[in-house]
Amino acid sequence: MTRQLTLIDKLICEADTVMRTLSSRGNTAGRPSPARGHSETELDQPSKKHVAALMRVNHTGEVCAQALYQGQALTAKLPTVREEMREAAAEEVDHLVWCEERLRQLNSQPSVLNPAWYGLSFAIGALAGAVGDAVSLGFVAATEERVCAHLKDHLRQLPEDDRRSRLILQQMLEDEERHGENALAAGGQNFPRPVKTAMTALSQVMTRSSYYI
16 A cells, blocks of 8 residues: 655655755766767867856756746646656656756856756746646646747757757757647646746746856
8 A cells, every 4th residue: 555645755855856956966867868979079169158058048947847847746736737747857857967967068067046946946836736737737838838949049059060969959849848738738728928928038037047157
């Protein structure tokens, strides 16, 4: 017989997730990086700095995704929705690890603002989950829509011969598109444009700050 987790159990699990998400090399990917086996491209210093900044933005985006999914899983009402959030969060761990690996290869590091973004994203996710599963799933779909937009933009900005970064972002884009589609198929609410506009404005603050610090 499976034991039901108490609130204390859930909080301990969440604390462990927070520590692993925010600590360098705290997670293990379930899938190998798409960049594995591909040789490093010689980039000039300005290009290398720009690529590292883009990957730092993507890493922060994955930190936010982890927090959103964990917050939503904590307050989701239906077990099927909680499981949906946990499965998506597990796949986002792959993205997190891949971005960390790429940052190290580029002699760069994650954003120092990640703890603040994690806290804010977790609170938003928990609130969305508490409002209702349709809203929670709709929030996932709207978030993934925004993530896909900036991944496509980053793919356009990457140097053509930076194969490693390109393969990582392409796989991330494929996964994020599927997460959004799954959320809507599971009953997610399609958010109105004003809500999506507000979400876009918040994401722009994250991307611009993480690009530099």
